[in-house]
Amino acid sequence: MPADTSVTAPASIAVPPAQSALTEPAWVRILLIGGALLFLALFLLLPLVAVFAEALRRGLGAYWAALTEPDAVAAIELTLIVAAISVPANLLFGVAASWCVAKFDFRGKNLLITLIDLPFSVSPVISGLIYVLLFGMNGLFGTYLRDMGVQIIFAVPGLVLATIFVTFPFVARELIPLMQEQGSDEEEAALVLGASGWQTFWRVTIPNIKWGLLYGVLLCNARAMGEFGAVSVVSGHIRGETNTMPLHVEILYNEYNFVAAFAVASLLAMLALVTLVVKTALEWRFGDELAASRH
Amino acid sequence: MAIQVSGITKRFNDFTALDSVELEVKSGELLALLGPSGSGKTTLLRIMAGLESPDGGGLLLNGEEALGLKPRDRQVGFVFQHYALFRHMTVFENVAFGLKVRPRGQRPGASEIKRRVTELLELVQLSPFAGRYPVQLSGGQRQRVALARALAIEPKVLLLDEPFGALDAKVRKELRRWLRKLHDDIHITSVFVTHDQEEALELADRVVVMNQGRIEQIGTPAEVYDHPASAFVYEFLGQVNRFDCTVEGGIARVGDGALAIPTQGGVQGPAVAYVRPHDLGVTPASAGPARISGIHVVGPDARIDIDLAGLTLEAEMDRERLATLGIAAGDRCAIHIDRARVFAR
Numbered sequence: 133m134p135a136d137t138s139v140t141a142p143a144s145i146a147v148p149p150a151q152s153a154l155t156e157p158a159w160v161r162i163l164l165i166g167g168a169l170l171f172l173a174l175f176l177l178l179p180l181v182a183v184f185a186e187a188l189r190r191g192l193g194a195y196w197a198a199l200t201e202p203d204a205v206a207a208i209e210l211t212l213i214v215a216a217i218s219v220p221a222n223l224l225f226g227v228a229a230s231w232c233v234a235k236f237d238f239r240g241k242n243l244l245i246t247l248i249d250l251p252f253s254v255s256p257v258i259s260g261l262i263y264v265l266l267f268g269m270n271g272l273f274g275t276y277l278r279d280m281g282v283q284i285i286f287a288v289p290g291l292v293l294a295t296i297f298v299t300f301p302f303v304a305r306e307l308i309p310l311m312q313e314q315g316s317d318e319e320e321a322a323l324v325l326g327a328s329g330w331q332t333f334w335r336v337t338i339p340n341i342k343w344g345l346l347y348g349v350l351l352c353n354a355r356a357m358g359e360f361g362a363v364s365v366v367s368g369h370i371r372g373e374t375n376t377m378p379l380h381v382e383i384l385y386n387e388y389n390f391v392a393a394f395a396v397a398s399l400l401a402m403l404a405l406v407t408l409v410v411k412t413a414l415e416w417r418f419g420d421e422l423a424a425s426r427h
Numbered sequence: 428m429a430i431q432v433s434g435i436t437k438r439f440n441d442f443t444a445l446d447s448v449e450l451e452v453k454s455g456e457l458l459a460l461l462g463p464s465g466s467g468k469t470t471l472l473r474i475m476a477g478l479e480s481p482d483g484g485g486l487l488l489n490g491e492e493a494l495g496l497k498p499r500d501r502q503v504g505f506v507f508q509h510y511a512l513f514r515h516m517t518v519f520e521n522v523a524f525g526l527k528v529r530p531r532g533q534r535p536g537a538s539e540i541k542r543r544v545t546e547l548l549e550l551v552q553l554s555p556f557a558g559r560y561p562v563q564l565s566g567g568q569r570q571r572v573a574l575a576r577a578l579a580i581e582p583k584v585l586l587l588d589e590p591f592g593a594l595d596a597k598v599r600k601e602l603r604r605w606l607r608k609l610h611d612d613i614h615i616t617s618v619f620v621t622h623d624q625e626e627a628l629e630l631a632d633r634v635v636v637m638n639q640g641r642i643e644q645i646g647t648p649a650e651v652y653d654h655p656a657s658a659f660v661y662e663f664l665g666q667v668n669r670f671d672c673t674v675e676g677g678i679a680r681v682g683d684g685a686l687a688i689p690t691q692g693g694v695q696g697p698a699v700a701y702v703r704p705h706d707l708g709v710t711p712a713s714a715g716p717a718r719i720s721g722i723h724v725v726g727p728d729a730r731i732d733i734d735l736a737g738l739t740l741e742a743e744m745d746r747e748r749l750a751t752l753g754i755a756a757g758d759r760c761a762i763h764i765d766r767a768r769v770f771a772r
Binding site for chain 2: 317318320321322323324325326327328331335336339340
């Protein structure tokens with residue numbers, strides 16, 4: 133019956149599957165999502181699990197012993213000290229730098245922005261070497277510093293300097309775009325309403341950037357505690373004295389003390405996890421305010 | 428409080444934003460600074476507020492030299508074009524800000540602040556929104572919060588930068604009426620910047636027309652509209668037909684004698700004549716010199732495009748008049764001009 137087919141054929145075309153212009157067929161979606169998840173599992177999740185698995189291979193007792201051994205404790209303390217100095221320092225520098233980049237026009241502004249990025253583009257080993265060249269025994273200020281009785285390289289000040297250098301961009305990079313986007317209208321409004329410069333800074337500028345600032349500080353802290361390259365050059369690897377956690381991990385690993393190495397590494401991994409959780413929690417808890425500050 | 432601007436000059440690199448501007452704002456008046464973008468109107472407003480400092484000239488606020496004063500000491504209220512509300516504060520906190528940052532001795536108590544803010548929020552009809560954040564408000568509401576915040580410090584002068592610029596047409600009209608009424612109630616000396624001539628003419632007591640860093644004319648809305656002091660003012664205030672012409676013996680001749688317009692004043696030789704569309708009369712005439720090239724009806728009015736020997740003219744009339752004339756696109760017609768202003772070229 134040719135007449136029938138000519139009627140039914142268009143009818144079956146007239147009912148396409150409910151699909152919007154931007155929706156892909158199911159197999160494409162499954163392939164894309166599955167691929168992304170597989171990649172994440174392979175390259176991010178699996179190594180993380182491996183760290184903890186290796187650390188706990190000989191049980192909790194060995195894990196605990198590796199963390200409480202004097203050299204490990206010294207490394208943890210040193211890492212905390214270095215972070216406790218370099219993160220606040222970069223907080224101040226970062227806020228000051230982004231403040232002047234975002235709110236003022238001056239010659240050499242682009243140069244300043246490029247300089248802020250320098251630590252990201254330079255290999256951390258070079259960053260460490262710079263300080264050795266400047267403050268080392270044979271360095272530019274070496275003789276002077278020795279005469280003054282100040283030791284920077286192979287000591288805590290060197291570690292702090294190298295860490296500050298490497299982590300400098302985190303806060304500034306986070307704040308500059310945010311502050312540029314916000315402009316200075318609100319600061320001007322505050323000034324006209326009678327606020328002093330100080331009041332304007334604390335009541336208007338800081339609240340507007342607090343989330344970006346917090347995020348920058350979190351990242352800065354994670355990197356300050358985890359930095360290896362630059363710190364390795366200036367440290368001198370003196371056990372119990374100038375070894376930070378990442379350096380301690382390397383030494384243990386080179387001594388085939390895998391359980392201890394991974395135990396300390398697991399602390400660093402946990403730091404990363406805590407950073408992520410705190411960031412996510414903040415975004416979840418203060419999502420509205422966060423959106424408001426970027427409106 | 429009166430404002431006296433004398434010889435204010437401001438340059439940004441090579442660009443002269445203000446060129447020896449002289450202006451007196453009378454106490455209690457609502458003054459409009461009207462001009463195209465780049466005319467220097469916003470710069471002048473910001474100099475009055477102390478947000479910008481001039482390269483030369485003087486500024487008196489209520490007879491006192493003000494250029495040396497910081498913005499916070501000038502007692503001005505400033506409403507920003509994009510409101511500049513504190514995004515992390517509620518409406519209440521925004522309005523209270525100016526009171527809370529006062530030095531300890533002059534700061535009102537918490538209950539007094541609450542009373543004042545509540546009063547202001549009532550004034551701007553936003554009492555139910557005290558607890559909202561700026562992002563949760565519409566444009567018109569934000570603008571009123573900005574106004575309440577500026578008024579909270581009891582300023583002697585209110586300065587508004589393009590106060591209705593970012594609002595849609597209907598809200599803009601409502602808010603304009605509301606602001607006029609508010610000004611009539613509280614009589615605060617106010618200066619607002621706008622590039623919208625309709626807004627300036629409707630709202631202001633006096634209008635200052637600015638162009639390229641200079642003041643072209645100061646006058647009441649009727650004065651500047653009916654007696655523009657310069658070709659620029661004529662062109663800027665509303666729609667206008669512009670003819671290049673030659674004036675000889677009081678008659679302006681356009682093109683090859685296609686149109687002759689009687690003029691007053693002593694202009695001779697090459698000149699520019701301006702005619703408002705509603706001053707351009709059209710009569711149907713089968714052998715007339717002009718041709719109607721199009722008719723556009725906009726609400727109650729009709730705009731008629733006319734082709735006169737290669738010149739495109741625009742006439743305006745209400746729809747009833749259009750109907751009585753019975754003209755249509757393509758018809759030939761005669762035109763006559765009731766009123767024209769001629770400026771020497």
